[in-house]
Structure formats: C-alpha cells, structure tokens
Amino acid sequence: MAGVNNTGRPSDGFEAATGDGGIPADDGREAAVRVAFEGLLQIRRLMNTGSTDPEAAPAAWEEHQPVRAVSLALEAAGVRPSAVDTEGHRVATGYRVSAAERSGVVRVEWLGPPGSGAGYAAQEAxxxxxxxxxxxxxxxxxxxxxxxxxxxxxxxxx
Structure with missing residues (x-):
C-alpha cells in the first residue's frame, strides 16, 4: 500500500504509526493494519517452526526492526499512537516508539500535547x-x- 510514512516522506509500503508522524488517515487504515499484522504473524509461523506456539515469539525480522515491529503490534491491538503536526508539535495523545540506546531495544512513551494529561495517564497506558x-x-x-x-x-x- 503506497502512501506516506511516519516521517511524512513518500513510502512504497505500509508503515506502522510510531507516534512521531501525523495523525494516521482513517480511510482503509484499520484494514491495512490488520493485513500487515497478519503478515507479521505469518512470518512468525514460518520462521519459528521449532516453537510450540510460533506466534508467541518475535521472528528475526522483528528483532532487526524492533521499532516497526513494536509499533505494528501496538497499533494492531488498537492502542492509539501519538502524533505531531508539520511543525513538530504534539497534537494527539498516545504511544511513541523510538530506538533506545542499546541495539535491539526500543523505548515506548505515552505522550500528548501540553495540557493533555498524558503524564497522568502514562502509568496505566x-x-x-x-x-x-x-x-x-x-x-x-x-x-x-x-x-x-x-x-x-x-x-x-x-
């Protein structure tokens, strides 16, 4: 599915919302997320053949692209992403996924616009x-x- 990725740049495929892009468009987004997540589970089934529950463990692809994989998992579960406007100001409350200092580790924050109460909701979220x-x-x-x-x-x- 061609479109715009989370950085606002054109993309050749689906990009999960990391919380650093604009507010994802509604038209077809839910279906695209569902298809992408089912694809991720299919990769797990194919790659994790020695496991009793192959869907319960990240595949190598996910470990090499953890920001994408974690973002997709959260978005597919219906957790809403944060968003920023074209000037970089936070305009929606939700998760933000970014690379952490250590390789293979991501950081998930709960962010929102000033006055949104995101900090108070962070623990539960x-x-x-x-x-x-x-x-x-x-x-x-x-x-x-x-x-x-x-x-x-x-x-x-x-």
Missing part, C-alpha cells in the same frame, strides 16, 4: 502497552526518566 507486547513475546520493563516521566524499554524475550 504503558501497562496496557506492556501487556499487549508481553503476549507477543516482547519483554517490556517500566522505568522513570528525568522529572519522573515513565517509559518502557522493550526487547524480544530471549
């Missing part, structure tokens, strides 16, 4: 994110950063 990711074989640990801001560090379970 991040626990929901951790539960979604845990069911899919990701380990999500909650931390507090500067000024007590909560975030998750997420990586594939060993």
């Amino acid at each position: 991040l626990r929901e994110c951790a539960a979604v990711l845990g069911r899919l074989g990701w380990e999500a640990l909650e931390y507090r950063g500067p000024r007590g801001r909560r975030f998750l560090e997420v990586e594939a379970l060993p």
